[in-house]
Amino acid sequence: MGFWQHLAVSYDKNADALKKTYPLSTTSISNNNDIIAVILIDGDGNFVGYDKIEKKKKPTRKDPGNPLVNITIPTSEESLKRTSTSIIPYPMFDQYGYFKGLPGKYPRNLSVLSNHLNFIQDHEKKIKKSKKSSTYYKLWKNYKNRVEKLKRSWEKLETYLEQLESFAKSSFATEQVKAIYKYISKRKVATDLKDMKLKDNVNVVFQVEIPGNQQTKVWEEDTFFSAWHQYYFSVKNSLKSLDYITGKKEPAATFHPKKISSVSANAKLISGNDKTNYTFRGKFSEPSEAVSIGYNASQKAHQFLRYLINDRGCGCGEQVILSFTIGSMEKLLAPPIEDESILAVLKGSSVKTESDIQIDLRAETGFDYADALRSSLGGFGHSQALKQHAKTAVIALDAVSDKSGRLSITFYRELDRNEYLERVADWHSSIKWHQKFWEKVDEKYVPYIGAPSVDKIIEAVYGKPRGGKDESYTKIKKAARERLLRCVFDGAFLPKDYVVAAIRRAANPLAIKRNGKFDRNGYEQIASTVCALVRKDFKQRNEEDYKLSIELDRTGRDYLYGRLLGAADKLEEYALYKKDNPRVVTAAIRHMQAFVQRPFRTWQTIHGCLNPYIQTVKGGFAFNEIQAVMNQFTTGDYEKDTPLNGSYLIGYYHERAYIDSLVKAAAEKK
Known part of the structure; x- marks a missing residue:
C-alpha cells in the first residue's frame, strides 16, 4: 500500500x-469532442441567457482555432460507473439529455406514460401475431421507440432532480446550488435552450449571477466543490x-x-x-x-x-512515466527519462555551474552537459524546503489501449532523494557522447556532450515510425522505455539486443534518408547515439572505457579499422568539396556495410575509389592520417578479415572529429 x-x-x-x-469527489469534462453549453441564471433560479464554449479546433493560417478547455465537475461513485444503458446522473453538471425532460404536451406523471407504453406494446404484439403488413408493424414499433425515449428523458430529469434536491436542502448547500435546483425544478431547460439545438450528449454547466459575488462560474468555485464532497461524504x-x-x-x-x-x-x-x-x-x-x-x-x-500525470508525465501512447518527491509538489527533479536536451533541465535549475556566457562560448566545441548536470543535481539534493532524507518515487503506468478498463503500474521504485539524483546523474555521465540539439530560439544546432535522449536511442535501435498512428511502433517504444528505466534506476546492463541492433543500423548509412536522398546530418545523429551505447556497453561488460576524443595510442584492430574508414570518408568529402561536387555519398559510406563484415577485403575497394582524389588532397590531414593509422596495426591484425565489433564506429567518429580539429587549428594559425 x-x-x-x-x-x-x-x-x-x-x-x-x-x-x-x-x-475531491470530482472528474472533468472538456470541449474536445463537442461544445459545452453554459446556462446563465440569477440567484433566484431565473433564466438569464445562455452561452457556449466552442469545440476545440486546431489553429490554421486563416482560423485561430479554439483551445482545449477542461472543466471540473462534481461526481459520485455511482455516476462514475454509469454506462449508456444506465440512468445515474452526475450531481450538478451533466449532459443535455438529463435536463431536457418532456415537451409540454406530454404527461408529467410517469405512471401515465408507462400505461401509454404498455398499451402500445400490447397492440404491437397483436399486430405482429395477425401478420398484417410489415409497414403497419414498423409504424407501431417506431412509435413505441419514440415513447420509450420520452420515458427515458422523463426518468433522467426526475432522477437528477431527486438527487439535486437532497443536496440543495442539506446544510452543505451553497447559494449557487440552491439557485440551480430552483431553476431545474421549473423543467424549462429544453424551452430555454431550443435555439441552440443541442444533442443529448452535449455537456451543460451553470453560471450563477449572485449580487455581491464576482465569481459567477460555478465550476471555478472551490467552496462549491468542497460543499459537495462534505455532503457526499456525510451520506456515505x-x-x-x-x-x-x-x-x-x-x-x-x-x-x-x-x-x-x-x-x-x-x-x-x-x-x-x-x-x-x-x-x-x-x-x-x-x-x-x-x-x-x-x-x-x-x-x-x-x-x-x-495532478502528477498532467504536470510532469512523459507519455507514449497510453504509457506515462514520471517521478516525484513524496509529499511535495516541487518540479525541480530531473525527469527519469529525459526526452529533450539536458539543457532544458539546467535552464530550469536555480543551481548553475557555468554562467550563460560560458555555456555559449563552450557550445562551439561541445559543452559537457553531463558533468554540469551532476553538479546541478547536487544542488537539488540539498533543498532547504525538504528533509534531508526525502523519498522520491519513479512510476510507469500503462493501459492496453485508450478504451481499456485497466490501467497498470508497470514500474515502481522508491529511492532516497539523493540516491535518485545520483542515479540520474550516473546515467547521463556513463552514456554521454557528442550530441546536437536544435535550439529553436536561435534556429541552429548546438553541440553538447551528454546522454542521447530515450527517443534517440529507440530510433537508433528500431528506426522511425512509419508515420501516422503506428501502433506497433508505439508498443515497441513503450517496452523500450521501461527497459531503459531499469538501466537508469536498477543499474541493469544495456540490453545486448539493443546494442547489436543499433550497431547493425549504423553500419547501413544509406538507409538513413531524407526526401529520398542520403541524410548526412541524420546519420551523424544516429552514429552519435550508437557510439554512446557502444561506449557504455564496453564499460559495463568488458570494463573498458573509451574516451570522448581520439585515442592515438589505442591499437585495437576494430578501432583502427574504424579510424581508417573515417579518414577515407573525410578525404573524399574534402576532395568533392574542392571540386564543387555536391555529391555527399562517399565510398566509405557506400561500402560501410560490407566493410564491417570484411574490413580487409573491402578496404582495398574503398582505397581504390580514393585514387582519383589522392592527387587533389595529397599531403592533407586525411591523407596523412591514413598512412599513420596503417602503421599502427599490430602484426597480423590488418590482414584479418573477420567482422568488426562496435568499437569501429567509435574509431570512425573519433577520426572524423580529429581531422576537423586539425583543419580548424591550422586555419586559426593563418
Whole structure:
C-alpha cells in the first residue's frame, strides 16, 4: 500500500494548492469532442441567457482555432460507473439529455406514460401475431421507440432532480446550488435552450449571477466543490470499514475513479468488487471482506496522481512515466527519462555551474552537459524546503489501449532523494557522447556532450515510425522505455539486443534518408547515439572505457579499422568539396556495410575509389592520417578479415572529429 499511501499523504500536505484545480469527489469534462453549453441564471433560479464554449479546433493560417478547455465537475461513485444503458446522473453538471425532460404536451406523471407504453406494446404484439403488413408493424414499433425515449428523458430529469434536491436542502448547500435546483425544478431547460439545438450528449454547466459575488462560474468555485464532497461524504459516513491506507475505520470506496490519465480515459487502477467482472467470490462471501480502501483516501490518491500525470508525465501512447518527491509538489527533479536536451533541465535549475556566457562560448566545441548536470543535481539534493532524507518515487503506468478498463503500474521504485539524483546523474555521465540539439530560439544546432535522449536511442535501435498512428511502433517504444528505466534506476546492463541492433543500423548509412536522398546530418545523429551505447556497453561488460576524443595510442584492430574508414570518408568529402561536387555519398559510406563484415577485403575497394582524389588532397590531414593509422596495426591484425565489433564506429567518429580539429587549428594559425 506504500504507493497509495504516498499519494494520499502528498495530497494532504498540498491540499491548499490542489483544492481549486484537483478537488475531491470530482472528474472533468472538456470541449474536445463537442461544445459545452453554459446556462446563465440569477440567484433566484431565473433564466438569464445562455452561452457556449466552442469545440476545440486546431489553429490554421486563416482560423485561430479554439483551445482545449477542461472543466471540473462534481461526481459520485455511482455516476462514475454509469454506462449508456444506465440512468445515474452526475450531481450538478451533466449532459443535455438529463435536463431536457418532456415537451409540454406530454404527461408529467410517469405512471401515465408507462400505461401509454404498455398499451402500445400490447397492440404491437397483436399486430405482429395477425401478420398484417410489415409497414403497419414498423409504424407501431417506431412509435413505441419514440415513447420509450420520452420515458427515458422523463426518468433522467426526475432522477437528477431527486438527487439535486437532497443536496440543495442539506446544510452543505451553497447559494449557487440552491439557485440551480430552483431553476431545474421549473423543467424549462429544453424551452430555454431550443435555439441552440443541442444533442443529448452535449455537456451543460451553470453560471450563477449572485449580487455581491464576482465569481459567477460555478465550476471555478472551490467552496462549491468542497460543499459537495462534505455532503457526499456525510451520506456515505454510515457505511464504514477498515481503510487499508490509513488503518482507520472509514467509509469505503465502492467504485474507484477513472479518467486518471487523459491518454487512457476509461482505464482504472483499482477495480471495484462485483459479482460479474472482477469478483470477490471464491474466498469471500461479501465484497466488504476483501481489501478495502477508504473513500477519502482513494479520492486523495487518485487526484494527486492526476495532478502528477498532467504536470510532469512523459507519455507514449497510453504509457506515462514520471517521478516525484513524496509529499511535495516541487518540479525541480530531473525527469527519469529525459526526452529533450539536458539543457532544458539546467535552464530550469536555480543551481548553475557555468554562467550563460560560458555555456555559449563552450557550445562551439561541445559543452559537457553531463558533468554540469551532476553538479546541478547536487544542488537539488540539498533543498532547504525538504528533509534531508526525502523519498522520491519513479512510476510507469500503462493501459492496453485508450478504451481499456485497466490501467497498470508497470514500474515502481522508491529511492532516497539523493540516491535518485545520483542515479540520474550516473546515467547521463556513463552514456554521454557528442550530441546536437536544435535550439529553436536561435534556429541552429548546438553541440553538447551528454546522454542521447530515450527517443534517440529507440530510433537508433528500431528506426522511425512509419508515420501516422503506428501502433506497433508505439508498443515497441513503450517496452523500450521501461527497459531503459531499469538501466537508469536498477543499474541493469544495456540490453545486448539493443546494442547489436543499433550497431547493425549504423553500419547501413544509406538507409538513413531524407526526401529520398542520403541524410548526412541524420546519420551523424544516429552514429552519435550508437557510439554512446557502444561506449557504455564496453564499460559495463568488458570494463573498458573509451574516451570522448581520439585515442592515438589505442591499437585495437576494430578501432583502427574504424579510424581508417573515417579518414577515407573525410578525404573524399574534402576532395568533392574542392571540386564543387555536391555529391555527399562517399565510398566509405557506400561500402560501410560490407566493410564491417570484411574490413580487409573491402578496404582495398574503398582505397581504390580514393585514387582519383589522392592527387587533389595529397599531403592533407586525411591523407596523412591514413598512412599513420596503417602503421599502427599490430602484426597480423590488418590482414584479418573477420567482422568488426562496435568499437569501429567509435574509431570512425573519433577520426572524423580529429581531422576537423586539425583543419580548424591550422586555419586559426593563418
